[in-house]
Amino acid sequence: MKNVIKQNAFDYLIYILILTLFFSKALPNILLVLLSLLYLKDLNLKDYKKTFSAGTILFVLLLYLFFKSLIYGSIVYDLKVYKGMLLLFWFSLILRKITDIERFKFFILLGINACIVSSLFLIGMFFYKNHTLPFANTAEVNNLLLLERPYIGFVAVLGFLLSVEKAVVSIKQKWIYILNAIVLLLFIILISARISIITIFCIAVVYFLFYYKVQWYKKILFTASIIVLFGIIVMTNKNISERFFIKNNIEESLKVASDYEPRIVIWNCANKMTAKKDFLLLSGFSGYETITNNFLDCYATTIENQSKKEYFLSEKFNSHNQFIDFYLIGGLLGLVLFVSFFIKLFYEAKSNFFAIAIAISFLLFFFVENIFYRQFGCYLFAIFILNLVPQKKVSNA
Structure with missing residues (x-):
């Protein structure tokens, strides 16, 4: 019973760290110190097998x-x-003690959603006052987001993937996770996060080419459709087209890109x-x-x-x-x-x-x-x- 309480305390400290990670720099570090003490107290090197992995x-x-x-x-x-790289290895060791991976994923998704919702609130307040959205190439963007645009877009991509995975493996909450994935995808498009948009389409292409079990000609058809859809979104969305420096001709596009x-x-x-x-x-x-x-x-x-x-x-x-x-x-x-x-x-x-x-x-x-x-x-x-x-x-x- 004592071990169960200790494990639950350890897990929930990690969950709190995950939730605060998107809002604070100091709190996750304080929680990491507490987790490190608990981890070292019960450390048993025999629990770790020597394996050659990507992490190695x-x-x-x-x-x-x-x-x-x-x-x-x-x-x-x-x-x-290097201290950042040392931190990631140490934190990964601590995370191995988590007993419920699915609950861990749920709290990650919860933290990501909280970050996105907070940013949407700031965006809504800005739009209410100014009747415009500055998501092309302006300095105002990062003031409307809890994280810098590339990072919050990246976080939204990770949340999108977790939501889709949950929708696939869950039975009761399938439609909630599907809706969550759609909201995160629309958020990525809204803020015109270039690398995140490219990432979503690349992942879709990989899925249709290598994981979708259909005839080869259907794979090509689906992949081509994804590429066409990507082109349509880039060309028709003003903010996104400006983010990709789409102009009247290649020379003008290259000039704008070199400037901005x-x-x-x-x-x-x-x-x-x-x-x-x-x-x-x-x-x-x-x-x-x-x-x-x-x-x-x-x-x-x-x-x-x-x-x-x-x-x-x-x-x-x-x-x-x-x-x-x-x-x-x-x-x-x-x-x-x-x-x-x-x-x-x-x-x-x-x-x-x-x-x-x-x-x-x-x-x-x-x-x-x-x-x-x-x-x-x-x-x-x-x-x-x-x-x-x-x-x-x-x-x-």
């Missing part, structure tokens, strides 16, 4: 980067990034810095401080527009691409290890469509954001990639 490859990558920083003497600065898409400047700078003498093809730069300074130097010398230059220098934009980031800091060794992690992850998850869908979501998001730079991103990675993706059981909750 990622841990090897972290060890490689950590010892490389020690050798170059850049560990103090680099720990700003920071990643074009950032990735160009990342490419230029790899030509520097202190960049080693096999192991990358000596540390993150060098990379940061290289980005700032590039922004200062390549951006002609003064206000744009000041914006980039004040924001100190990182690479906004986790693959580029590991290439810059770890060279080919770092990049190969990170790519190997995803290859192993997809191999482990191939029999479960929803696990594959989550893996695809993170893969695509890594192309536009450095998730490991943010505590919130590390928590999400630990929850979904290191814990939910490996789950083999499907419950009829």
Whole structure:
């Protein structure tokens, strides 16, 4: 009885952490300290089997980067990034003690819905006052959302996948989860979250090509229909078309994209810095401080527009691409290890469509954001990639 009470307390602390994760930076960390104490108190190393998994490859990558920083003497600065990766591994170990995976998923979905509903309330208040929605390319967007647009869109994608999975395996609440999935999908379209829209359509294509059991010509028909639908949404929705820089011709679209898409400047700078003498093809730069300074130097010398230059220098934009980031800091060794992690992850998850869908979501998001730079991103990675993706059981909750 005592063990049951202790386990229930542990589980509910995790549920509270999940619910607060979308609203606070400090509270999840406080709860993590409490969970860590409970976890260490009952720690039994015999409960953990030594297995070679995708997480193992990622841990090897972290060890490689950590010892490389020690050798170059850049560990103090680099720990700003590595501490997030350490957190995600530690949190994933704690999450393994959860006894009810379906209830855990329910609380994740509850937290995501609370975040989306709060944002919809702010959007509604703005529309009531201004009779317009600023979801094209304005600075007002992030003031209307609880998280920055790419992250709240990404969270909505994860919630959409959990809702669809629940609708498939649930019996009593099927239509509630279907409705929830529709609301989350409409929210993604409403806020014109580019990478999230692309992710949903890519997942749909993967489903029809590899998991939908019909004749091959029907697979092609469904896939083509998805692509056409994507084109219609992009071309007919004004906010989304502006987010994708759709103009009268390709030249005009490219010009607008170069003016308003920071990643074009950032990735160009990342490419230029790899030509520097202190960049080693096999192991990358000596540390993150060098990379940061290289980005700032590039922004200062390549951006002609003064206000744009000041914006980039004040924001100190990182690479906004986790693959580029590991290439810059770890060279080919770092990049190969990170790519190997995803290859192993997809191999482990191939029999479960929803696990594959989550893996695809993170893969695509890594192309536009450095998730490991943010505590919130590390928590999400630990929850979904290191814990939910490996789950083999499907419950009829």
